[in-house]
Amino acid sequence: MNFKKLALVTGATGAIGKAITRQLLATGDYRVIMVIKDEEKALKVLEDIRQKTCLEDIRFVKADLSVKKQIFDLASVIGEPVHILINNAAATPRNRMETAEGIEMQFAANVLGYFWMISAFTPHLKAGAPSRVINVASYWAGGLNLSDLEFKRRHYDNDEAYRQSKQANRMLTVAVASRLAPLNIAINACHPGDVNSALSNSMGFGGHETPDQGADTPVWLATSADVKGITGKYFEHRKQQVCSFSENLRDVELLFEICQKY
Numbered sequence: 001m002n003f004k005k006l007a008l009v010t011g012a013t014g015a016i017g018k019a020i021t022r023q024l025l026a027t028g029d030y031r032v033i034m035v036i037k038d039e040e041k042a043l044k045v046l047e048d049i050r051q052k053t054c055l056e057d058i059r060f061v062k063a064d065l066s067v068k069k070q071i072f073d074l075a076s077v078i079g080e081p082v083h084i085l086i087n088n089a090a091a092t093p094r095n096r097m098e099t100a101e102g103i104e105m106q107f108a109a110n111v112l113g114y115f116w117m118i119s120a121f122t123p124h125l126k127a128g129a130p131s132r133v134i135n136v137a138s139y140w141a142g143g144l145n146l147s148d149l150e151f152k153r154r155h156y157d158n159d160e161a162y163r164q165s166k167q168a169n170r171m172l173t174v175a176v177a178s179r180l181a182p183l184n185i186a187i188n189a190c191h192p193g194d195v196n197s198a199l200s201n202s203m204g205f206g207g208h209e210t211p212d213q214g215a216d217t218p219v220w221l222a223t224s225a226d227v228k229g230i231t232g233k234y235f236e237h238r239k240q241q242v243c244s245f246s247e248n249l250r251d252v253e254l255l256f257e258i259c260q261k262y
Contacts, residue, residue: 004031004057006082006128007222010065010117011089013041016136016192018049019215020086025055027223030084034060035074035117037089065089065113066099068262075120081128082121084222087114088136088192090165096156103262104150106158110165111149111172115259118176122183129184130228134221135173137189139236141166141245146254167245168255170234174246175256177232186231190217193237 007024011017012034024030036042042060049058061077063070091109099108114135125131144167148154151161173189180187193214220238221227234243246252 005029005084006080007032007084007086008035008078008082008117008121009033009086009088010035010113011136012036012060013038013045014088014090015211016214016218017088018045019211020088020218021045021058022049022053022055023212023215023219024084024222025049025053025058029223031057032059033078034058035063035065035089036060037062037064065117066091066103066105066108067101068112068116071113071116072120075124078121078124080124081131082124083128083131084134085117085121085125085132086134086136086218086222087117087169088218089113090136090162092158092162094158096151104152104156104161106161106165107150107168110162111168112259112262114169115172115262118180118187122180122185125180125185126183131185132222133176133180133185133187134218135169135187135189136192136218137169137173137234138163138166139191141170144168144171144245144251144255146251146258149258170243171245171252171255172259173234174232174243174249175252181231186227186229188221188227188231188233188235189243190221190235191237192218 007030009021012021021032024032063074093105097105142163144164170189177187193209233240
């Protein structure tokens with residue numbers, strides 16, 4: 001019987017997500033389920049990790065995180081305690097796109113995807129408590145417009161939409177923290193680092209840090225005793241930072257209420 005703890009990692013086929021997965025496995029304490037959208041990419045990542053590390057406690061499950069039903073269906077399939085949830089997946093389409101449900105894609109994947117994963121897996125995290133949720137956000141954040149979250153009135157720009165989504169991740173971390181604390185579930189947000197990835201390239205940026213450097217803070221927040229008991233905070237390079245977005249508790253609660261309606 002496998003007594004290793006279970007970690008879920010979304011966006012595990014990306015540069016940072018793959019490094020997060022590998023680092024978690026390397027601790028020897030965790031099994032990892034990669035939550036992925038592209039099965040072909042997932043098979044390559046899985047095979048690459050297994051060949052280079054000989055680590056076998058890894059598998060993947062498929063779900064489109066911009067679709068609420070797929071997330072909750074996934075939660076019903078994974079019928080065991082979860083000890084770590086790392087929300088890392090993100091989308092940055094250059095043009096405004098909508099999901100099949102008619103939700104703007106970046107808001108659906110980057111914000112609601114995190115929100116729905118937490119909601120769907122709260123029972124699993126409660127069963128695995130003390131457990132932790134890590135929201136991979138960014139210092140590249142701002143411009144949140146609570147009256148036009150889906151860019152229905154504003155001109156859509158994928159960089160602006162991304163910055164808004166990362167601000168929302170940081171704010172929702174605070175909103176959710178007080179609700180999860182009684183269940184012994186901690187949640188924190190972080191900037192992963194400036195990594196040259198498909199996501200950064202889609203917004204016209206490169207990156208000077210390696211994927212392993214980008215994965216360092218998320219994995220540290222997920223596993224280290226240094227942050228035991230800390231929740232609702234924002235970190236960069238393993239250091240807690242003041243998040244001005246999260247200090248406006250009125251907007252934090254309003255954003256939470258809006259997300260609940262989707």
